[in-house]
Amino acid sequence: MSRTPNYEFQEWWNKQREKNSNVDLAEDSPAAAFTTLDIGSGTDGGGVEKERSRNARQLSWVWLLKLQQAAASLGWVSGGAVHLVRTAKRRIAESASFGGDSSRLYRAIRVFLGVVMVLLGLELVAYFKGWHFSPPDPGDVLGMLGVVYAKWLDVRAAYLSPPLQSLANLCTVLFIVQSVDRVVLILGCFWIKFRRLKPLASIDYDTAAVHDFPMVLVQIPMCNEREVYQQSIGAVCIMDWPKDKMLVQVLDDSDEADIQQLIKAEVLKWQQRGVRIIYRHRLIRTGYKAGNLKSAMGCDYVKDFEFVAIFDADFQPTPDFLKKTVPYFKGKDDLALVQARWAFVNKDENLLTRLQNINLSFHFEVEQQVNGIFINFFGFNGTAGVWRIKALEESGGWLERTTVEDMDIAVRAHLCGWKFIFLNDVKCLCELPETYEAYKKQQHRWHSGPMQLFRLCFFDILRSKVSWGKKVNLIFLFFLLRKLILPFYSFTLFCIILPLTMFLPEAELPAWVVCYIPGIMSILSVLPAPRSFPFIVPYLLFENTMSVTKFNAMISGLFRFGSSYEWVVTKKLGRSSETDLVAFEKEAEPLMRSNSLHRSSSDSGIEELSKLELSKKIGKTKRNRLFRKELYLAFILLAASVRSLLSAQGIHFYFLLFQGISFLVVGLDLIGEQVS
16 A cells, blocks of 8 residues: 655645755855865865876976987987998098099099089179179179179070070980880889789699700809808709709809818818719909800800709709799790899898899889880890700800890890790899999999990891891880980989089979979889888989999990999898708708718818808908099089079979988998998
């Protein structure tokens, strides 16, 4: 039974609620204080103040932490700057021991620097006298300096700027043509990927009988390769090919007796493991690598072999390299060369190797692959390739007339009607130069040699029986556009014309020539190496910096200057040798068990090798050095950036500033391995 509702109490309670809701409590009244405490969390009023004070203290700690981080960053930057200045000062002080640069280009750049500094001084005086934006009127009464500046304005507008503008227009046209060529190559590469075009092999040697394997000669030319001879010999000796169908020639041109003994001991070790390998050393070492290969091909037993595979001393083919390359010759009697792609064991070692990886990835992924698919011709890379010996003989064999014997034999074979295949999916490990000095010498040889070859074979190309389309491709695209025009406009446009337009403003280069097209070309160049996208800007600046070396090499080769015939073996460091040798030893264990070896002979060879290994640690002291041409060009570009800043030219100033810094870093040898 439910209780009867008490309506009287409910009515009284409602009246009390209405009365209390109309009461206005003052903030300082006890009731107000009571009400505030009632509504609160049960703590006294000091809690809010504590919270506020705690937040202020935390904020101050945050700002102190940020100030500490900023101070640490500032200290790191200042410390790096001090270290950079000390390094530059030390290298400048030691530069006398390296001797001076006596090349014609160096002397021309030095004169150009003097002219630029005089012009910069004149422009600074004009700027502070107020003549920069309002030139002095020759009709006014002027001092000697004002008359000189007014006369200079007339001379540069009437006589100097027009020819400079014409040269700038010519280089701009060449730049556009070369850019179009690069875009066409990129489109060809995309088409290959889209259509999945690739060469097809006619036989699979994994399932073939032993008698189906052809005889293959493997050559390893080397010269004073102390750091890498073991890994190259070991990699070749463990290749998966019938041992009675393969012979390895170690072609040693070393002139240091201890290195010769080390290589002999290594060859002996693999001979005792059952590998058919011989050691050859020339008494008369003429002709560099071409002479070495030519001498080896003159051996009587070479006539028993059908193919020859060539690997430089720092190359490490995979065990299945021959099984992936030789099958493409089956059924193709007009095929002369199968070229594999290079892969790099030290591409992430430093900034220099990262930038080289971008360049060479584009070369193999785009240039070599597109030319191989569409015209069956490309320049032989000198290593990691297999040649048909008959094609070598019919093309005239190895010649010693240039420093690019690989390109020479490729051009002559192409003129004889032979075809080439490039395999983008077959890679051979090798090593990139890690010092700027080694890279510079390599690039000098790679860019002077083609000009030597072009001068020698130009009329042979015109007289050859190949189609006119192939002749045009060889002369215009292969030689002129990619080997001559590219270094010419790159150096002339960005290192000579652009700085001059700052001091001769009547001639100008538009922003799309200075920034936009080079930026687009850099993006296209990085596409084959997508992990290198963060290095687009350094790549663009470094390629322009290398243009002075490539231009100098191109001029030397074209006009037969003495430096064009210099051959310096690219210095290697053998970074992967230790880990690879462990793998080689594991791969070679079955050979040791399957052959009855004389243990005493093996022990004596290993003992000799161990003694000679001590000499590996003894070598010449290496030092970083100064590169004077790059330093002088850095000062030229930085002076031009100051002139650009005075006239507020925007993007030209930033390009000149960063390009000048790039030349400065390279000139001080601060890129690549630091050894001093």
